[in-house]
Amino acid sequence: METFDPAELPELLKLYYRRLFPYAQYYRWLNYGGVTKNYFQHREFSFTLKDDIYIRYQSFNNQSDLEKEMQKMNPYKIDIGAVYSHRPNQHNTVKLGAFQAQEKELVFDIDMTDYDDVRRCCSSADICSKCWTLMTMAIRIIDRALKEDFGFKHRLWVYSGRRGVHCWVCDESVRKLSSAVRSGIVEYLSLVKGGQDVKKKVHLSEKIHPFVRKSINIIKKYFEDYALVDQDILENKESWDKILALVPETIHEKLQQNFQKHHNSLQRWEYLKKTISSQDNTKNDKCGPWLEWEIMLQYCFPRLDINVSKGINHLLKSPFSVHPKTGRISVPIDVQKVDQFDPFTVPTISSICRELDTISTNEGKRNEAESDIKHRTRDYKKTSLAPYIKVFEQFLENLDKSRKGELLKKSDLQKDF
Numbered sequence: 544m545e546t547f548d549p550a551e552l553p554e555l556l557k558l559y560y561r562r563l564f565p566y567a568q569y570y571r572w573l574n575y576g577g578v579t580k581n582y583f584q585h586r587e588f589s590f591t592l593k594d595d596i597y598i599r600y601q602s603f604n605n606q607s608d609l610e611k612e613m614q615k616m617n618p619y620k621i622d623i624g625a626v627y628s629h630r631p632n633q634h635n636t637v638k639l640g641a642f643q644a645q646e647k648e649l650v651f652d653i654d655m656t657d658y659d660d661v662r663r664c665c666s667s668a669d670i671c672s673k674c675w676t677l678m679t680m681a682i683r684i685i686d687r688a689l690k691e692d693f694g695f696k697h698r699l700w701v702y703s704g705r706r707g708v709h710c711w712v713c714d715e716s717v718r719k720l721s722s723a724v725r726s727g728i729v730e731y732l733s734l735v736k737g738g739q740d741v742k743k744k745v746h747l748s749e750k751i752h753p754f755v756r757k758s759i760n761i762i763k764k765y766f767e768d769y770a771l772v773d774q775d776i777l778e779n780k781e782s783w784d785k786i787l788a789l790v791p792e793t794i795h796e797k798l799q800q801n802f803q804k805h806h807n808s809l810q811r812w813e814y815l816k817k818t819i820s821s822q823d824n825t826k827n828d829k830c831g832p833w834l835e836w837e838i839m840l841q842y843c844f845p846r847l848d849i850n851v852s853k854g855i856n857h858l859l860k861s862p863f864s865v866h867p868k869t870g871r872i873s874v875p876i877d878v879q880k881v882d883q884f885d886p887f888t889v890p891t892i893s894s895i896c897r898e899l900d901t902i903s904t905n906e907g908k909r910n911e912a913e914s915d916i917k918h919r920t921r922d923y924k925k926t927s928l929a930p931y932i933k934v935f936e937q938f939l940e941n942l943d944k945s946r947k948g949e950l951l952k953k954s955d956l957q958k959d960f
C-alpha cells in the first residue's frame with residue numbers, strides 16, 4: 544500500500560538517518576579498505592536540502608563525521624562525486640587549478656524516459672510492470688558485457704528510486720580510468736544512436752560483432768512476452784507504421800497489406816520475419832536477418848546516458864539515498880535475481896519508518912544502556928530494507944576478497960625476490 548506523503552519527508556528522513564541508514568557498510572564501501580590514504584576524506588558528496596538547496600563539495604573525515612553531518616543536514620538527496628586531489632570541503636583554500644578530480648567509479652545511468660519512442664504503456668517519469676522489462680534487459684546486457692567483455696568484477700546495480708537504474712563499477716583499476724577510456728567503453732556499449740528526428744536508430748553491419756550477437760540472444764528471451772504481447776508493438780496501423788519506417792520501402796506495401804489480415808502482433812511479427820528472409824539478398828533491397836535484429840535492438844537495447852559515464856567529476860545519486868518524489872529508497876539490485884526485481888515493492892521511507900515504529904512499540908521501552916549504533920544495526924535488520932543491505936554486503940565481501948587476493952599476490956612477489 545502506497546502512502547508516502549512528501550510533507551512528512553523531513554521527519555521521516557530524521558528517523559531514517561538516525562536509525563536506519565547503513566553507515567557502516569556505506570563507509571566500508573567508499574573507504575575501499577583504507578588502501579589509499581585519504582581516499583574517503585577526498586571524496587565529494589553533494590546534498591540536496593529542502594527547497595532544492597544544493598550543496599556541492601561536502602567531504603567527511605570518517606564514518607562518525609559522515610553520520611553527524613547527515614543527521615544535522617538531513618539531506619533530501621545524496622549524490623556521490625569523484626575523489627579529488629584535496630579535501631573537497633577545502634577546495635576554496637587550494638590554488639586555482641590545483642583542485643582536480645582524480646578517481647571515480649565507472650558509472651552508468653539508464654533512465655526510462657529515454658525509451659519514450661518505443662514504449663507504449665507510459666511516458667516521461669511514469670513506469671509500470673510492462674515497461675520495467677526494459678530495465679531488466681538493460682541490466683542483463685550491460686552487466687554481461689562489463690563482466691565478460693571487459694573483465695570488471697565489482698559491479699553494483701542500484702534502483703534509482705523512480706524510473707531507472709544505475710551501475711557502479713568499483714574495481715581498483717576501473718576507478719583510475721581516464722575520461723577518454725570511459726568514453727570508449729560507453730561507445731562500445733551503445734548501439735541505439737540519433738535523437739528524436741532520427742527514425743532508424745540501429746544500423747548493423749553484415750558481420751555481427753559478438754557483443755551484438757550476445758545482446759540479441761538476451762533480448763530474444765524477452766522479446767515475445769515484452770514487445771509482442773505486453774507492448775503490442777504491431778497492434779494497429781499507427782504502431783506498425785513505426786516499424787515499417789525501419790525496413791526498406793520495397794517491402795512496405797506487402798507488409799502493410801498483410802498486417803491487416805493478421806490478428807495480432809505475434810502473427811504480424813512472424814509474417815515480417817518470413818517476408819524478410821524470403822527476399823532476394825543479392826538484389827539491392829537490403830533485406831536480411833539483421834533487419835529483424837535492428838528492430839529488436841531499437842525497441843529493447845539499453846540506452847545509456849553517455850555524459851554521466853564519461854565525466855570523472857559527474858555526480859550520481861547515492862545508493863540508499865531517498866527519492867524525494869516517490870519516497871523510495873535507492874536499493875541495490877541482486878543481479879542473480881534481476882527478473883524478480885520489482886520496483887513497486889521497493890521499500891519507501893514511510894514504510895520502513897512505520898515498520899520501525901511497530902517494532903519499537905512491540906518491544907516496549909528500550910534498554911537505555913545500549914549504544915545508538917547497536918540499535919541501528921538491529922533496527923534496519925527488522926525492516927524490509929534488510930534484504931537489500933544483504934545484497935550490498937555481498938558486494939562488499941567480494942571487494943574485500945579481491946583486496947586480500949591482491950595483497951597476497953604482492954607479498955608472494957616480494958618473497959620471490
Ligand SMILES: [Zn+2]
Binds near residue numbers: 665671
Ligand atoms: Zn509502462
